[in-house]
Amino acid sequence: MTSVAFHTLGCKVNQYETEGIWQSFKKQGYERVDFESIADVYVINTCTVTNTGDKKSRQIIRRAIRKNPEAVVCVTGCYAQVSPGEVMEIPGVDVVVGTQDRNKMIAYIEEHQETRLPVNGVSNIMKNRIFEEMDVPEFSDRTRANLKIQEGCNNFCTFCIIPWSRGLLRSREPEHVIEQAQQLVDAGYKEVVLTGIHTAGYGEDFTDYDFADLLNDLETKVQGLKRIRISSIEASQITEKVMRVIDDSEKIVRHLHVPLQAGSDSVLTRMRRKYTTAFYQQQINRLKEALPGLAVTSDVIVGFPGETEAEFNETYQFIQTIGFSELHVFPFSKRTGTPAAKMEDQVDDEVKHDRVHQLMTLSEQQAKQYASNFEGEIVEVIPEEVETIAGENYLIGYSDNYMKLRFKGERTLIGEIVRVKLTKAGYPFSDGEFVKLLVDPQLTTL
Numbered sequence: 001m002t003s004v005a006f007h008t009l010g011c012k013v014n015q016y017e018t019e020g021i022w023q024s025f026k027k028q029g030y031e032r033v034d035f036e037s038i039a040d041v042y043v044i045n046t047c048t049v050t051n052t053g054d055k056k057s058r059q060i061i062r063r064a065i066r067k068n069p070e071a072v073v074c075v076t077g078c079y080a081q082v083s084p085g086e087v088m089e090i091p092g093v094d095v096v097v098g099t100q101d102r103n104k105m106i107a108y109i110e111e112h113q114e115t116r117l118p119v120n121g122v123s124n125i126m127k128n129r130i131f132e133e134m135d136v137p138e139f140s141d142r143t144r145a146n147l148k149i150q151e152g153c154n155n156f157c158t159f160c161i162i163p164w165s166r167g168l169l170r171s172r173e174p175e176h177v178i179e180q181a182q183q184l185v186d187a188g189y190k191e192v193v194l195t196g197i198h199t200a201g202y203g204e205d206f207t208d209y210d211f212a213d214l215l216n217d218l219e220t221k222v223q224g225l226k227r228i229r230i231s232s233i234e235a236s237q238i239t240e241k242v243m244r245v246i247d248d249s250e251k252i253v254r255h256l257h258v259p260l261q262a263g264s265d266s267v268l269t270r271m272r273r274k275y276t277t278a279f280y281q282q283q284i285n286r287l288k289e290a291l292p293g294l295a296v297t298s299d300v301i302v303g304f305p306g307e308t309e310a311e312f313n314e315t316y317q318f319i320q321t322i323g324f325s326e327l328h329v330f331p332f333s334k335r336t337g338t339p340a341a342k343m344e345d346q347v348d349d350e351v352k353h354d355r356v357h358q359l360m361t362l363s364e365q366q367a368k369q370y371a372s373n374f375e376g377e378i379v380e381v382i383p384e385e386v387e388t389i390a391g392e393n394y395l396i397g398y399s400d401n402y403m404k405l406r407f408k409g410e411r412t413l414i415g416e417i418v419r420v421k422l423t424k425a426g427y428p429f430s431d432g433e434f435v436k437l438l439v440d441p442q443l444t445t446l
């Protein structure tokens with residue numbers, strides 16, 4: 001049997017797509033082996049979001065080549081899409097496929113095996129207007145079911161290379177989303193996470209079907225689905241209709257991730273983000289009024305070119321005013337080819353790191369503050385991992401409103417929905433006590 005090994009860099013979409021690529025190899029009779037083993041084919045799914053993403057991708061490619069110089073080394077993903085020439089120049093790379101035409105990958109590999117010549121399968125992504133279907137009915141690590149619903153982005157924020165690696169926004173046909181969600185539920189998953197590059201931009205390329213319609217259909221048409229999570233939604237995408245659907249829903253979780261990036265209007269303008277802090281705040285206020293107890297998480301970039309102390313303080317205060325349940329804080333990292341990389345007044349690393357530290361401390365305070373509202377309450381958690389402490393098994397997982405909880409419990413509960421009493425709010429996780437299993441594990445296949 002021919003063996004294939006995968007390595008995935010970067011985001012959830014890449015993880016999803018590696019699973020999709022694996023499905024096509026599986027259908028052709030390949031055996032999947034660990035990336036550290038000797039394999040016949042190595043597939044490296046690369047990331048290009050920062051210059052470091054490129055560098056790490058190159059390191060992993062070289063590692064595969066060293067491991068088995070006889071193997072076919074196939075490079076795919078965002079770095080391959082944006083810089084195919086650079087990837088082809090690495091001695092030992094045999095096949096390059098970007099972020100489209102993955103269904104041709106095995107044919108390219110076979111072509112290379114016959115001719116021994118390198119194959120460059122990368123073509124212009126900007127011309128693509130069609131969502132490329134990939135079948136992912138299960139995940140190898142069995143913990144989370146990501147469900148990709150759209151591809152690409154039309155925003156062109158000044159720090160971001162992604163539209164160039166993924167192309168313009170295109171949505172998956174609703175029937176395919178529903179069908180895939182049903183397959184995931186049938187495979188035993190309780191929760192699906194709707195994923196994409198600009199996830200809630202779903203439907204912007206359709207005339208009579210939007211993101212709210214999709215949420216509604218997932219809720220009503222997928223039998224046995226317990227939880228729907230939206231991986232990310234822009235402030236402008238929280239329309240009245242979306243809010244109504246969330247409010248009426250019994251399955252969409254009480255958590256939204258709404259990227260902020262900066263809490264200063266002048267920085268937002270330089271980033272070419274399409275909202276002001278006033279608009280963002282108004283959207284969050286409406287959300288919190290409509291959905292009490294909602295957890296709002298966000299991403300923030302600090303040290304964007306020209307960010308002054310005063311602008312950083314505006315961001316800090318804005319975050320204090322909003323009250324997030326957790327923040328992901330990133331120091332600005334130059335990405336060659338983006339307008340921000342060429343901007344003057346790049347911020348010193350030391351200043352960036354100090355600002356990252358300040359915001360992470362604030363995030364920790366806000367996370368504890370949010371979790372403390374639920375002390376003594378019972379929440380529903382899906383355990384994802386086990387940790388053994390002093391010979392006892394502790395399960396770690398997320399509640400519907402995205403609090404990370406740790407509690408004593410058996411490994412068999414992984415992937416199930418369990419009721420847990422939150423006994424002590426903390427960070428990175430709160431402590432809990434197992435109360436009861438919500439679904440009989442005998443009835444599930446996970």
Ligand code: SF4
Nearest residue numbers: 153155156157160162
């Ligand atoms: S919205 Fe901005 S940051 Fe997000 S993928 Fe699009 S261009 Fe990149």
